[in-house]
Amino acid sequence: MTDDQMTLQELKDRVATFVRERDWEQFHTPKNLSMSIAIEAAELMEHFQWLTVEQSQQLDETAQLEIGEELADIVIYSLSLANALKIELAETVLAKLAKNIRKYPKEQVQGKAHKYTYYQQQAEQK
Amino acid sequence: MTDDQMTLQELKDRVATFVRERDWEQFHTPKNLSMSIAIEAAELMEHFQWLTVEQSQQLDETAQLEIGEELADIVIYSLSLANALKIELAETVLAKLAKNIRKYPKEQVQGKAHKYTYYQQQAEQK
Amino acid sequence: MTDDQMTLQELKDRVATFVRERDWEQFHTPKNLSMSIAIEAAELMEHFQWLTVEQSQQLDETAQLEIGEELADIVIYSLSLANALKIELAETVLAKLAKNIRKYPKEQVQGKAHKYTYYQQQAEQK
């Protein structure tokens, strides 16, 4: 199945089934899931720990594959948390993107990586 | 839009547009994105830092909302990494789920939270 | 050597020697070291991922030993960062403790785990 066909709900359901069939809801509490996402994020980082930013853009096939697996783990735990807290993910992500669009107006932030507080300060100084 | 309607590709495209319109591809390198996911995961954890596992299951509305936003940030950066590395996410996540299903056979792990190495050791001792 | 005898400087020097003898200063940049601390912190968390808060207080000897090693890794990278940035650690930690003492007055926070912003809001409402 391609990313074009796969809906968020379908993927959430697959994860929910995996967890339920193992009677793991008792472990998949929000606290534990937040730790799990952070742990998998660190395993992802481990692949880039000693690379320059440039080297991180030229990965060999093995690294690419392993990194895909770590990313998958992050997505799986994220979906499990969405299930546990009954979060509508599409709506929540679109709302956050809209908020970021307001916080980082595209004309103003072109090619710059300041935090949004920087632009607030700039605006206040005018 | 509901999770039923939203495809992974649609959400990946929205994130790609947000990044491209700000000329931020130069910052959204795999190394930086792996750090970004870990940073957002930690902000998510902060909500659960001092809670018991049980308390983490009984959140008030404000906490629920803020947690949704942190989860959204994790998803956004994860999708941006998938874009940067041209990772087909549906395929990758389904493959990882299939691998986990083999590593954690449901009859064997019912309600237990050991690591898969534990079950390997058990099998070898037979 | 006991914690009574070991100074911060002595431990910083041991770490500096280890790094220098391997010609690793080029990798031990502040950015990479911050990632390294986060990665080791996640390996530490992995030991507690599925435990209740109570279970995390009753560890067997093996777990205790492995956890000690993960904590050692965090300390080693923290000292390496202090070396790289020429941070006087005693002074910096004492200053941060003094700041925390002001932020969390002991009469007010007895047995409570709110964030300091909570006490500020309380004070403002008076």
Next chain:
Amino acid sequence: MTDDQMTLQELKDRVATFVRERDWEQFHTPKNLSMSIAIEAAELMEHFQWLTVEQSQQLDETAQLEIGEELADIVIYSLSLANALKIELAETVLAKLAKNIRKYPKEQVQGKAHKYTYYQQQAEQK
């Protein structure tokens, strides 16, 4: 007090007093402290998130100060965990350094940042 004068025990005691005076031992469980270290590590990383590795070596005074504070938080929680689990830190860190010295022989790893498993594979192929 300088790093030359400050012993690990002295610093552990200062942290223990801070925690005890607030009746916070109940929150400073190993599970929660492992999360706390990871959260502070992420706040440290946030300073380097969008910097190149080189930029992370040329920090201005404000950044240097803020980074010192984040590092202090990591050290404080690490010492609190050592207190909670009665870990002798000097001994544990020296043992881990000795282990790393064996894992990464200095003649072999000069200026290279491979994982120790790489050197094992090299040795086995001979």
